[in-house]
Amino acid sequence: xxxxxxxxxxxxxxxxxxLQDIDLELPAGQVMGLVxxxxxxxxxIFRILMGLIKPDGGQVEVCGYRMPQGQVAAKREIGYxxxxxxxxxxxxxxxxMDLVRSVYLDWNEPYxxxxxxxxxxRADQAMGGLSHGQRVKALLLLSLARHPKLxxxxxxxxxxxxxxxxxxxxxxxxxxxxxxxxVLFSSHNTRDVEQISDxxxxxxxxxxxxxxxxxxFLESWRRILCQGxxxxxxxxxxxxxxxxxxxxxxxxxxxxxxxxLTARLQQLxxxxxAVDRMDLEDIFVTSIAAGERQ
Amino acid sequence: xxxQIVEQVTAKILAGDWLPGxxxxxxxxxxxxxxxxxxxxxxxxxxxxRAGIIVTRPGKGSIVAESSDLPRQLALKDFHAGxxxxxxxxxxxxxxxxxxxxxxxxxLLSHRGAGLAAEERGKTA
Numbered sequence: 001x002x003x004x005x006x007x008x009x010x011x012x013x014x015x016x017x018x019l020q021d022i023d024l025e026l027p028a029g030q031v032m033g034l035v036x037x038x039x040x041x042x043x044x045i046f047r048i049l050m051g052l053i054k055p056d057g058g059q060v061e062v063c064g065y066r067m068p069q070g071q072v073a074a075k076r077e078i079g080y081x082x083x084x085x086x087x088x089x090x091x092x093x094x095x096x097m098d099l100v101r102s103v104y105l106d107w108n109e110p111y112x113x114x115x116x117x118x119x120x121x122r123a124d125q126a127m128g129g130l131s132h133g134q135r136v137k138a139l140l141l142l143s144l145a146r147h148p149k150l151x152x153x154x155x156x157x158x159x160x161x162x163x164x165x166x167x168x169x170x171x172x173x174x175x176x177x178x179x180x181x182x183v184l185f186s187s188h189n190t191r192d193v194e195q196i197s198d199x200x201x202x203x204x205x206x207x208x209x210x211x212x213x214x215x216x217f218l219e220s221w222r223r224i225l226c227q228g229x230x231x232x233x234x235x236x237x238x239x240x241x242x243x244x245x246x247x248x249x250x251x252x253x254x255x256x257x258x259x260x261l262t263a264r265l266q267q268l269x270x271x272x273x274a275v276d277r278m279d280l281e282d283i284f285v286t287s288i289a290a291g292e293r294q
Numbered sequence: 295x296x297x298q299i300v301e302q303v304t305a306k307i308l309a310g311d312w313l314p315g316x317x318x319x320x321x322x323x324x325x326x327x328x329x330x331x332x333x334x335x336x337x338x339x340x341x342x343x344r345a346g347i348i349v350t351r352p353g354k355g356s357i358v359a360e361s362s363d364l365p366r367q368l369a370l371k372d373f374h375a376g377x378x379x380x381x382x383x384x385x386x387x388x389x390x391x392x393x394x395x396x397x398x399x400x401x402l403l404s405h406r407g408a409g410l411a412a413e414e415r416g417k418t419a
Contacts, residue, residue: 031331169329177326194295198333215296215337272386 002028002064004150004182005049010058012044019044019206022058026199028149029179031172033193033214034186035284036203042186043082045203046154049184050080063150076104079143082154083136089128093121093138097145104146112145119167133164144171151175153185157192165192172196190281194218200280204288214280221278221286222257226250228270237264241290253278253286299330299338304347304368307358314360318348345371 005026012019019041026032036042047053049062051071060067065074087096093116101107116123119137130138140156156172157165173196175181187193193200200217202209210217227248234250235243239261242253250270254261262272278286306312318324321339325332339356342348346367350356361367384394 029332173329174326176332177322179322196329196331198331213333214331215333218295271388 003061004028004030004063005032005184006059006061007045007048008059010048010060011056012048012053013056017041017044017206019048019055022208024201024208024211026182026184028182030198031176031183031185031196032199032201033197034184034201034203035188035190035193035280036186037188037288040203041206042203043084043154044206046080046082046152046184046186049152050075050078077149078152079146079148079150080152080154081136081139081143081156082152083158085139087127087135087138090126092124092126093141094123096127096138096142097123100142100146106146106148108145108147111147112141115141115144115171118171133160136160137164137168140168140171144175147181149181151181151183151185153183155186155188157187157189169196190279190284194280202284202287204291209287209291217283218277218280220257221253221255221283223274223276223278223282224252224254224262224265224272225274225276226252226265226270226272228268231268234265234268234270237261237268242286253282255287295330296334296338296341299324299328299335300341302328303338303342307347307364308368312358314358314364316358318356318358320355 003025005024007022007024010019010022017039022045024045034042034045044053048055048060049067051068051074054068062070062074063077065071067074097112101109119134119141121134121137121141125134127135127138136156136159140153143151143153151172153172157168160168169192172183172185175183176196185193194214197214199211200214201211212220228250229248230245230250234240234252237254239254239256240252241255242251244251252265262275265272303312303318306318312318319327321332321335324330325335328335339348339350343350343356346359346361347364348356349359381394389397
């Protein structure tokens with residue numbers, strides 16, 4: 001199995017912020033969603049992957065090229081879109097399309113025309129006059145029309161209205177049809193991540209809190225609602241992540257759930273009234289809150 | 295989330311859009327088409343295969359199973375899912391087997407009674 005991205009022991013320190021011990025692997029043909037609050041270090045990871053900044057330590061490989069040394073070759077394979085990318089305000093989208101086309105031989109004009117229509121963009125419009133949503137879609141178009149092997153999308157759906165979000169997700173999902181193409185995208189919208197990602201990585205305060213395939217990730221968490229007398233042994237159950245008490249009602253959130261766990265809780269004198277799966281947002285917020293307490 | 299894909303595929307088969315023996319979209323095609331991750335569709339196909347609804351041949355993709363009684367199989371699957379949900383609830387209530395049987399019998403009788411009453415109404419109408 002080839003990997004699209006390999007990060008091993010990557011570190012980067014700025015004043016007041018440190019990316020630490022980042023180990024991350026994205027197998028080719030997979031989609032990974034990078035989830036984290038603002039300032040977690042998501043954009044720093046993208047800039048390291050693009051060779052825009054040099055890490056203080058660790059190894060970075062993108063599409064088989066060591067970074068930052070191999071960045072010229074690697075960038076032919078990568079499509080990168082980020083909100084801090086600068087476009088020429090006075091020039092039209094068509095001008096930008098022709099520019100990218102002149103540099104990248106893989107540019108697919110019919111596909112570009114199709115994206116233009118789907119994103120409801122006008123090629124002759126000057127970039128300076130675009131709304132935020134139009135700008136995001138224009139950047140994505142410039143990347144997608146090259147059919148890059150690896151898409152690096154930093155917050156592609158942030159600040160978009162529901163219609164534009166749908167259009168963008170649809171365009172990203174098309175990439176899923178090709179088993180040689182990979183996507184790493186970041187978002188603090190967990191719903192987008194939950195929908196199209198194969199792998200999920202949680203980043204918090206410069207550290208990876210969890211990296212796992214989505215289905216087993218969602219499968220391993222449960223919210224358990226029960227009733228009974230509180231005992232300190234309940235909080236000491238190793239799977240326990242969060243405990244909330246409201247009178248005799250106790251809400252537990254657990255990871256590494258297994259059927260034996262409910263039996264264990266019953267032994268501790270709890271009557272279980274519901275065992276529910278959690279969505280990614282709930283899991284994210286719960287694990288961040290638990291991490292803060294430690 | 296894979297549950298939605300399972301439902302989507304079974305609905306297609308039940309509606310006759312996809313016939314027994316016919317090839318269904320590959321995992322990647324379906325993922326791209328329904329804007330859902332590949333891993334989710336994979337999980338759904340595994341579930342469908344376990345339930346005998348589709349057959350996956352390595353390297354050749356998946357086809358709709360040649361069984362003639364798919365609707366029955368699906369209903370049976372629903373029935374068993376309902377049964378295990380009921381038993382889990384009974385566990386939580388710490389009911390003994392005798393009271394479980396009693397409850398089922400009571401429910402069965404009232405259900406049947408309602409059915410008979412409906413039939414009666416049908417005759418007089």
